[in-house]
Amino acid sequence: MNLPEKLSQAVKDAVQYLFNAELNEVELQPTRKDFEGDLTVVVFPILRVAKGNPAVIGEQIGAYVKKNLTEISDFNVVKGFLNLVIADSYYLEFFKQIRSIENYGHKPAKGKAVMVEYSSPNTNKPLHLGHVRNNLLGYSVAEILKASGKKVYKTQIINDRGIHICKSMLAWKNFGKGETPESTGLKGDKLVGNYYVKFDKAYKEEQSYLVAQGKTKEEAEKQAPLILEAQDMLRKWEAGDKEVVALWEMMNSWVYAGFEETYKNLGVDFDSYYYESNTYLLGKDNIEEGLRNGVFYRKADGSVWCDLTADGLDEKIVLRSDGTAVYMTQDIGTAIQRVKDHNDVGGMIYTVGNEQDYHFKVLFLILKKLGYDWAENLYHLSYGMVDLPSGKMKSREGTVVDADDLINEMTTTAGNIAEELGKLDGYSDAEKQELYKIIGLGALKYYILKVDPKKRILFNPEESVDFQGNTGPFIQYTYARIQSILRKAVDNGVPVTADHNDLHPKEKELIKQIALYPETIQLAAENHSPALIANYTYDLVKEFNSFYQQVSILGADTDEEKSFRVALSKKVSEVIASAFNLLGIAVPERM
Incomplete structure (x- = not known):
């Protein structure tokens, strides 16, 4: 029993002895700097079972505790607060015991493991200031959980597919003239990020031209040749086109090498990596199972939904009418896959900005409804944006803080x-x-x-x-x-x-x-x-x-x-x- 526990018990014993009453809880707090003492017992809650003047009751309890606990050398009462002075001998003995403990404060790991996800970048640009906060938070929380006695797996999911990735690929194909990290002396993630910016610049020029030809802004955005070409490249990637896949693998390898250098400089690491290119089809089987169990329902157009209105949320689509997955679908599948890969995982922490608060409420609730016991131990480590004195950052315009x-x-x-x-x-x-x-x-x-x-x-x-x-x-x-x-x-x-x-x-x-x-x-x-x-x-x-x-x-x-x-x-x-x-x-x- 540690000192606060012993002290709480002594106060309960005092109330029983002095007032023949039972006290369930004792409110303890550090003594304020301007008073003598180390720990303070708040007397006011005790008045529920011991009637009388709080200062007098405090004096009586203080005398009892001092007499019965050798760790208490003195006490004083200020209004309804009993300030207890802990004996020097207690602190000296405590210091002797901890002086040679190498990992003082750390507990050995036991129980189920926790998986902490952080970083999770896109492979179309380098890491920026927002990623820095994400990585620092995720890494530190993982280390703190380890110190508290948890087994921890550090992971990330790399967003390596989609239209935004194809934009960088297409810009390099059209404007790159064979540039590589070696030929330019640039880190691979920086080189690829430059082409993401170049795509946006060229895309805007095409839009401006179409608007000048009489198109609306919305029509120009949809009909610009570059965006149509990027969409075609994505379809080819999904179909396994060899040339597109080879380009994707080459440019992603440049980015991964750049990320690893940044992680090393930042001092963070990972135990495992998940890639969206491998996980984006996950979850469909789980949706089918949820349909059979009544967790989801199918609308007339063939789309599949989860009705969360009874839980204070909205209806959420989990499969489109054409059978394709949405982000929620793959997040469901990825979470389930992670537990299959690490069968000792009993919970997960997602380090993601606060703009995704609602997404994770829905994800966690759906996983609970699907019957996974570990879904009770899911946590969204939500964090706020990082601003600079110069204002907000925009990746497409190249104004991010690298x-x-x-x-x-x-x-x-x-x-x-x-x-x-x-x-x-x-x-x-x-x-x-x-x-x-x-x-x-x-x-x-x-x-x-x-x-x-x-x-x-x-x-x-x-x-x-x-x-x-x-x-x-x-x-x-x-x-x-x-x-x-x-x-x-x-x-x-x-x-x-x-x-x-x-x-x-x-x-x-x-x-x-x-x-x-x-x-x-x-x-x-x-x-x-x-x-x-x-x-x-x-x-x-x-x-x-x-x-x-x-x-x-x-x-x-x-x-x-x-x-x-x-x-x-x-x-x-x-x-x-x-x-x-x-x-x-x-x-x-x-x-």
Whole structure:
């Protein structure tokens, strides 16, 4: 039984003993900073079973708890709040127990696995800023779930078929003159993305010409030769035309190589890949089964629908009248296929923007109606758009913020700021570049992940690379500062031990913050929110910097104090590194 559980039981015992009443729940919360204490019992709910003055009742319960729990050294009552002071001995014993735990806060995997889908790009353009948020969220949630005790599979579905893919293919065929990534020196995804933009430009020119000839805008959009040619190319691809399929395979291979380079630079990975070209026909058999079971019904025109009106949603088409699938059909089939491929999967998380909220409500409900027990454990990790000070991004017009360019810009910005601060004396050029990348990527990732996923973000690159405040570089700098202390401790022969008798208030506050880490991991996993980890780490770093400013570490009065504070600093740095690892952020040894 942990301390909050023991404390809750002691309060229940107190109410039983003092008032001969049964208390079902005890409301506990951290004591406010402006009062003495560590944990606070809210007395007002107790008045339901124990009548009287809340301050007097608080005093009576406080006296009982102090007498019966050795972990409680003192208490005070402020109005209807019983503030309990936890004994230094409790924190010292706790610190001794966790000091040498390598993966403190992490739990071993057990139970059913969770599959986390993220990235899921189109193969007609490079990854952009929106993909960056998607990848960072999906990867971090997967890592947090692992730390919380789940087995996790990271996956994505690559949208490698459809009219948008044929647009890039057709533009390259018409205008490319045999260009390749090798001949141009461009990453393959960038080269293909350029042709997506070229298609749109040429398509608009054709539309303008047709409108000038007297066509309406809608007629011009449908009758422009390029779009008709692209539609014909898609039909040929679906029919297995050798020439079209060969072109598709070549250009997709360029894109995949480009994506992998971006993923490596971004620091994310995957355990498996699904391709829409393999999955777009999935789900039809499941629709037939659902028809037999009454989950779906067929209209007079032959189309198949699911009536979700009784569940507060609309009717949803799952097969067109010509028997072709819609996106919902293949999403149903893909989900079922994934469980067949990984029979230990008991749930899935889809990292997709909030514009798809309704789609996933429908998908999850249909899978439940089809009778899959794992459908109870499906979650849409919905997130808001990322905006820039310059406005919205448009892929067709080539105005997106390219992920690779953003990573390079962050590295450059970090370098410029670090040079201005003059923090890198004695570094070689190679060491500087590596550090700039660690700081720049840390700034980018932290700025995005510290915000609740559901919120829209206005991303400001320069603001993110600030060495003060709630930023990645500020936390990285604190980690590097601790490493400097640890190196000096080694040079001075200071042993790292947890032996100590009396805690300084700042030492106690730091241990209290460290103690919250396992609980924070579990909360972040339950809420699918890396923001909880990010902001916990910032609070820990603020607490350490307050400790650092008010308590001498290597200049402590006694060897025992010196060794303990070095050990405490070391544990703080380990928790920072662990928490940042869950966010996919590296920490530098020097800075």
